[in-house]
Amino acid sequence: MVVTGVGLVTTLGGSCAEIRSRLASGEVAARRPVTGASGLHVAAIDGFAARPHFRQPKALKVTDRKTQLAVAAAARALADAGLADVGERDEWAIVLGCSASDLQSAELARALGPLGPPAPERAVDDLQFFAERILGRLNPLWLLVNLPNMVGAHVGIQLASHGPNHTLTGDWIAGTQALGEAYLAIAGGEREVALAGGADAPLDPFDLGCLATRRPLAGGRPFTVAEGAAVWVLEERGHARRRGARELGEIRGYSSTAAVGGDVPAAIRRALSSALAGAGDLADEPASARVESAARQTAALSRELHHRLGHALAASGPIDGALRLAGMAEASTAASAAAGLVLAIGTLGQCAALALAGPECS
Numbered sequence: 001m002v003v004t005g006v007g008l009v010t011t012l013g014g015s016c017a018e019i020r021s022r023l024a025s026g027e028v029a030a031r032r033p034v035t036g037a038s039g040l041h042v043a044a045i046d047g048f049a050a051r052p053h054f055r056q057p058k059a060l061k062v063t064d065r066k067t068q069l070a071v072a073a074a075a076r077a078l079a080d081a082g083l084a085d086v087g088e089r090d091e092w093a094i095v096l097g098c099s100a101s102d103l104q105s106a107e108l109a110r111a112l113g114p115l116g117p118p119a120p121e122r123a124v125d126d127l128q129f130f131a132e133r134i135l136g137r138l139n140p141l142w143l144l145v146n147l148p149n150m151v152g153a154h155v156g157i158q159l160a161s162h163g164p165n166h167t168l169t170g171d172w173i174a175g176t177q178a179l180g181e182a183y184l185a186i187a188g189g190e191r192e193v194a195l196a197g198g199a200d201a202p203l204d205p206f207d208l209g210c211l212a213t214r215r216p217l218a219g220g221r222p223f224t225v226a227e228g229a230a231v232w233v234l235e236e237r238g239h240a241r242r243r244g245a246r247e248l249g250e251i252r253g254y255s256s257t258a259a260v261g262g263d264v265p266a267a268i269r270r271a272l273s274s275a276l277a278g279a280g281d282l283a284d285e286p287a288s289a290r291v292e293s294a295a296r297q298t299a300a301l302s303r304e305l306h307h308r309l310g311h312a313l314a315a316s317g318p319i320d321g322a323l324r325l326a327g328m329a330e331a332s333t334a335a336s337a338a339a340g341l342v343l344a345i346g347t348l349g350q351c352a353a354l355a356l357a358g359p360e361c362s
Contacts, residue, residue: 001186004245005081005233006322007073007197011043011226011309014076016326019309029310031224034208042203043226043310048072055158062144066098067154069229069315070199074155077195081233082245089161093194095182096152096167096231097174099313102204103146111137151199155231164191171346173256174198175230176317179354180254182234192239199229200313226310230318249325249340252355253278259349268295271353272341279355298341317344321354328358 006016011029013019031041050068051057053075060068074094078084112123112133123130144150152167166181168174175198182196202211202225211225240247255274259267273291305320312319321342328340340356 001183002235002237002240002245002250003232003248003325004235004240005077005079005083006248006325007076007078007080007229007231008319008322009045009048009069009073009076009199009227009229010312010319011045011228016322020323020326023305023308028308029224029226031222031226031310033222039222040208040211041222041224041310042208043224044203045069045227048227053158055160059154059157062141063150063154064102064104064145065201065203065227066199066229067151069201069227070096070098070151070155070197070231071158073197073199073229073231074159074195077197077231077233078159081235082243083193083233089159090163091192092161093164093182093185093191093196094152094156094159094161094166095164095178095185095194095196096155097176097178097198097314098151098167098169099171099174099200099202100169101146101148102202102207104142105205107139107142108134111139113137155195159195170314171348171350172311172313172316173344173346173350173352174314175200176321176342176344176352176354177256179232179234179251179318179321180256180352182232183251183254183354186234186236192236194234195231196234197229197231197318198312198314198316199231200315201227202313203227224307224310226312228309228312228315228319230315230322232318232322247359249328249356249358252340252357254352254354256352257350259351262349264345264349264351265295267349267351268299268343268345271351272298272343275341275353275355279357295343298343302343317342317352317354320344321356324356325358328356331358 012022029043031043034040053072148169149167152165156165168178170177178196182194185191253275255271257267257271342354344352
């Protein structure tokens with residue numbers, strides 16, 4: 001299974017080459033502090049236009065920001081893989097991840113309007129009051145925007161693909177899980193082509209309020225959440241070579257784990273160990289020392305990247321992995337397994353890991 005295309009939409013550019021160049025020059029994405037949330041900052045993507053990426057522009061009115069980012073990243077991935085003009089797409093799989101729906105809290109607030117007496121909590125305590133306001137004032141299209149499967153669904157609609165379509169909402173590891181699930185589908189012979197990755201746009205007040213309460217923000221660098229999307233084209237190796245596709249690298253191993261009893265370090269070790277074990281010749285039997293070293297190196301690289309770009313939540317793992325693949329492709333010698341590891345950690349300690357190989361290892 002090989003990676004033949006990557007599409008990116010990030011705070012520092014829309015291609016691996018542009019992002020890596022801006023990172024090398026020392027750039028850090030523009031960010032602003034969130035009022036009332038000490039240590040929390042947000043980084044938005046300036047100048048992003050969704051319409052050019054939509055085959056059916058009318059769909060824009062029923063898509064939220066993260067879905068628009070996902071559609072753009074998918075279109076760029078197909079162009080990068082040389083598949084933009086392929087007509088038959090019904091056998092492709094689409095697997096995308098996002099952290100959750102933001103519920104468009106601003107729309108809900110407008111529908112509720114000034115609450116007045118007896119108290120501001122009336123919309124919470126009085127179900128009839130809440131229902132009357134929501135049913136009478138909320139935009140009827142609200143539900144179509146907020147259904148949890150809309151990210152993958154709209155990518156499929158815009159690409160005219162009628163194959164398997166899944167959206168994972170597993171918190172911050174959802175995009176990495178989506179890549180892993182697509183990898184397993186191709187490795188198991190279920191599909192020959194898959195588009196997978198993640199998208200997030202955590203700029204809604206509901207999102208920011210949740211982040212301010214769930215993420216420990218005191219001390220160290222300010223924690224910056226960012227918009228972003230990354231979609232990869234994954235192909236069965238024979239399929240890619242029959243059409244003469246350029247191979248950017250491959251996924252060699254994948255694992256997803258949960259923290260048992262809150263032991264996040266143990267969950268990280270299990271995820272990395274399993275991903276490395278599945279990598280075959282990239283890792284013989286990974287000893288505990290090697291896994292510990294890989295965990296430190298991977299975490300350090302991810303922290304620095306998230307500081308520079310901002311943490312794009314479910315899209316962070318796919319963005320991280322795309323940049324790792326680009327770096328490995330430039331290396332003159334085979335990259336080490338540790339250099340090709342991607343690790344995503346969720347807010348409750350859940351982990352997902354990928355072991356990557358550059359094209360010279362394929």
